[in-house]
Structures are given as structure tokens and as C-alpha cells.
Amino acid sequence: MHKHNMPALFKTLLVVLFSVIAGTAHAAEPALLTQFVAGRTLDETTEVLKQAIASHNYTFVRQQAIDSRLVPVDWEVKSVRIVYFCNFDMMDAALRRDIRTARIMPCRITLIEGSKGVDLVAVNPAWISEQWNVPDLQPGCVHLKQDYLAILEEAAL
Amino acid sequence: MKNALVAIALIVTTAQAAASPVFASKTGTMQTALDDLSLALIDHGYELVKVQPIDHALVKRGYSDPGIRLAFVGKEELVLQALATDPALLSLLPLRLTLENENGRIRISSDDLAQWRERMPSSGAVLQKWEDELAAILSDYSGLH
Numbered sequence: 001m002h003k004h005n006m007p008a009l010f011k012t013l014l015v016v017l018f019s020v021i022a023g024t025a026h027a028a029e030p031a032l033l034t035q036f037v038a039g040r041t042l043d044e045t046t047e048v049l050k051q052a053i054a055s056h057n058y059t060f061v062r063q064q065a066i067d068s069r070l071v072p073v074d075w076e077v078k079s080v081r082i083v084y085f086c087n088f089d090m091m092d093a094a095l096r097r098d099i100r101t102a103r104i105m106p107c108r109i110t111l112i113e114g115s116k117g118v119d120l121v122a123v124n125p126a127w128i129s130e131q132w133n134v135p136d137l138q139p140g141c142v143h144l145k146q147d148y149l150a151i152l153e154e155a156a157l
Numbered sequence: 158m159k160n161a162l163v164a165i166a167l168i169v170t171t172a173q174a175a176a177s178p179v180f181a182s183k184t185g186t187m188q189t190a191l192d193d194l195s196l197a198l199i200d201h202g203y204e205l206v207k208v209q210p211i212d213h214a215l216v217k218r219g220y221s222d223p224g225i226r227l228a229f230v231g232k233e234e235l236v237l238q239a240l241a242t243d244p245a246l247l248s249l250l251p252l253r254l255t256l257e258n259e260n261g262r263i264r265i266s267s268d269d270l271a272q273w274r275e276r277m278p279s280s281g282a283v284l285q286k287w288e289d290e291l292a293a294i295l296s297d298y299s300g301l302h
Contacts, residue, residue, distance in 0.1 A: 031273070031276045031277070032245055032248060062207075064206075064207075066236055066247055066250060067231075067233055067236045068206065069204055069206045069207070070204055070206065070231055070232055070233045070236065070251075071233050077236065080236075080247055088214070088215065088218050088220065091211070091215065092215055092220040092221070092223075095211075095215075095223040095225060096221075096223070099223070099225065099255075099257055102211070102223075102225050102227065102255045102257070103178075103253065103255060103268055103269070105209075105211065105227065106209065106227075108248075110247050110248045112244055112247065119244075121244075121245065121247070121248045122248065123248050123249070127276075128269075128272070131269060131272050
């Protein structure tokens with residue numbers, strides 16, 4: 001009996017190993033989505049970013065300095081800003097599916113001004129959702145990632 | 158063979174456990190939860206930067222109430238730590254807490270900083286510090302009456 005069970009144990013072991021390997025393969029999704037906007041100021045980039053957000057059917061929610069409300073207004077870091085936006089239809093649909101999607105809401109892009117331009121950085125929703133192990137959610141998060149990329153690209157034009 | 162399977166099971170279990178965001182839950186309303194969270198934040202030198210009332214925003218536009226609000230929290234030190242460690246960490250700030258109404262209990266959970274520690278090991282110490290502070294804040298939140 002014990003000997004007959006050995007192949008089954010090996011099969012189980014293989015399934016576990018393949019699952020781990022498959023999970024590692026998924027981890028190839030980048031954690032961050034980035035874009036560099038050359039030759040523009042933070043204010044100029046913020047404006048074109050807002051236009052890109054609107055043109056992709058998202059609603060601008062607000063913008064703030066990275067340390068807004070953490071320091072007096074006059075002391076705020078002037079070179080790092082956050083822009084928030086969302087699409088209410090997508091938000092509603094995602095939350096109906098799984099409450100964990102709140103962790104990728106609302107959309108936000110961090111703008112970091114340097115001497116030659118502005119870096120745009122966003123957390124990749126498809127990377128976040130990979131960890132949830134809910135295959136139904138992944139296509140929506142990949143779609144959201146594609147929207148982020150399109151918005152970032154348009155803002156850099 | 159048994160030992161090997163036990164070892165693999167432990168690795169998988171540990172990996173899953175490490176990927177869990179910190180959270181706390183207690184009876185109350187969204188407003189009492191936000192009041193108690195604000196007190197807990199102050200005790201740890203944090204500020205409530207912004208509350209994103211997703212529930213109100215969706216209901217106002219004709220959608221159903223998901224029973225969700227977001228609280229963005231932080232302190233100046235986190236920004237300075239991110240700038241000194243890796244500017245990529247700025248994309249996590251202010252830190253997000255999700256407030257979820259579960260049949261009269263308000264569950265507050267953080268983003269999964271363990272996932273970030275795995276991806277950015279060189280920033281692991283900073284991320285661990287942030288997670289520990291959030292865990293302490295949420296522990297205080299659950300203990301407040």
C-alpha cells in the first residue's frame with residue numbers, strides 16, 4: 001500500500017513545484033510603470049497628464065504635494081506631486097467582483113521633477129493583483145495597466 | 158519523503174503568510190472607525206492625509222454602496238526615508254488603508270508591503286519599519302473603545 005502511494009506523492013510534489021514555478025513566472029510583471037517626460041516642468045507635465053487622463057475616459061480626482069498635510073504648505077516638497085484619477089464604472093465593477101481591488105484605487109501617478117524633465121511613476125495594478133491568486137481579476141487589472149501605460153505615453157508626447 | 162513534503166508545505170504556508178497585509182477589525186461605524194484611527198495615528202506621529210469616501214462617491218453617481226472608504230496616512234519622515242532610500246518608494250506614499258464595513262464591523266487593512274519587500278529587498282528595512290508602524294497603529298485602533 002505504501003509503495004503504491006509513492007507515485008501519487010511524487011505527483012503531488014510535482015504539482016506543488018509547478019505551482020511555485022508558475023507563480024514565479026507571473027512575477028515577471030513589473031512592480032512599477034514608469035515614463036520620463038523630457039524638457040517639461042512639473043506644472044506643464046501635470047497639465048498634459050490631466051488631459052491624457054480625460055482622453056482615456058478617466059476622471060481627474062485631485063493633485064497634491066507628496067507631503068501635503070504632513071508639513072506646512074510653504075514647506076511642501078515642490079518637486080514631487082501625486083495625481084489621482086478614476087473611472088467610476090470600472091471602480092464599481094471591480095469592487096463588486098472583489099473588495100481587494102480597493103487596494104489599487106483610485107489610480108495614482110507620482111510625478112518627480114528632475115533637472116532634465118519629469119519622471120512619472122505608477123504602481124502596476126497587474127503586479128498587485130498577481131498576488132491575490134484570483135484568475136478572474138487578472139484580465140481587468142491587465143486592462144487597467146494598459147490604460148496606465150497609454151496615459152503615461154500620451155503625457156510624454 | 159514526508160520530511161520533504163512537510164518542508165515544501167511550510168515554505169508555501171510561510172510565503173502565503175508573509176504576503177498578508179496587516180489588518181484590524183472591530184464593531185462600529187465608518188465615522189467611529191475614522192475617529193479611532195485618527196487617534197491611533199496621532200499617537201504614532203502619523204497624520205490622516207485624506208479620506209477617500211468611495212462609498213459616497215459611488216452612491217452619489219447611482220451605483221450601489223460597496224461599504225468601502227480609503228484613508229491615506231503618513232508622516233514627513235516617510236517621505237524623507239523614501240527620498241533617501243529609493244525614490245520609487247514615493248509611489249507608495251501616502252500609505253493607503255482600506256476601511257471595509259463587514260456587517261457592523263469595520264475592518265481596516267493596509268496595502269501589502271511584504272510584496273514590496275520581496276520585490277525591493279534593498280528597501281526591505283524601510284518597508285518593514287513602515288509595516289511595523291502600521292501594525293502598531295491598527296493594533297491601537299482595535300484596542301480603542
